[in-house]
Amino acid sequence: MDEITRIGVDLAKNIIQVHGVDSMERVVVRKAISRQKFPEWFANLEPCLVAMEACSAAHYWGRKLHALGHKVRLIAPQLAAPYRKGGKHVKNDRLDAEAICEAAGRPHMRFVAVKTADQQNVLVLHRMRDGFVEERTALVNRLRGELVEFGAFLPQGIDAFRAHFVEALEDGATELNGVARTALARGWEHVQALDRQIAWCDAQVATHVKHDSNAQRVMAVIGIGPLTVSATVATVGDARLFKNGRQFAAWLGTVPKQASSGGKTRLGRITKQGNTYLRTLLFQGARSAVTSAHRRTDRLSRWIVQLQARVGWYRTLVAVANKHARILWAILAKGERFDPSYVSTPSTLRPATVGQQHEQVNS
Incomplete structure (x- = not known):
């Protein structure tokens, strides 16, 4: 051979x-x-x-x-x-x-980094937690729908469900018989069991963040919580595999699609490529940062407030999630610390032009 x-x-x-x-x-x-x-x-x-x-x-x-x-x-x-x-x-x-x-064998092919066993062990926590949350949501909706069939209407939201479910179940004015009440009560016990499973996963994630130096630095970013920090560190591994923050944001799917031709740039909606779970957490963090931006006076928060006034709520969420992705890359790849009042200087800007950056993402 x-x-x-x-x-x-x-x-x-x-x-x-x-x-x-x-x-x-x-x-x-x-x-x-x-x-x-x-x-x-x-x-x-x-x-x-x-x-x-x-x-x-x-x-x-x-x-x-x-x-x-x-x-x-x-x-x-x-x-x-x-x-x-x-x-x-x-x-x-x-x-x-x-x-x-x-x-x-292609010279410009892009590859995925092989995850370590430690990374995958942490991601098991996130996948199990995400599955528990989905199961709990489905079960709550099922229990709520069954009560509606007997004239018991509960307010929206899982907290409101917890507060009113037992009362609605024990309401003697409904037509629920003993077997149906028992079945719904067992469903309620399962919801409580799922709450305990999710709480256990949250505690393990918090422990991971506490003992990881990279995670501790990322925690300083406004709007980024333990779940996002742990998932980012475990998913990305070595952020230096990405050339810059924009490439990292493109990998997460927070940059617009392109249909450019003939020198004319046409940008569409965000690509939504990459890791769906991590991108979802980034958008949840962006929602928190946008909601509380008016209560802060740092440069980043002022930019968020001004952007929201100019382009609206939803576009601001996308922009903030994209900026958070770039900030996370800088922290993980360069070992920097988050500064909400950071101002770029010519010496810190990368030499690549906008056109070159687009080419890097599309290649």
């Missing part, structure tokens, strides 16, 4: 497809390997570049292959798809592995 220099891997639960080429881009190996034999097969290879899509278990396998001496690169699925033969009309594991291998 000729020496393999690059391998594309299409991950799956049980059967994993690999596609390897040599230094002349000639196909050397193309085969399917069982999950059990996957590490053994790579252990017998000379170290090479291994590319995989950033999907389920990709970070785990990335760490395993890195320990074997291989150079691992993860590619976002949407960046590998254009290299698949047949396009979106033809898809199988062999073509996917070949497309991943081809994409990894």
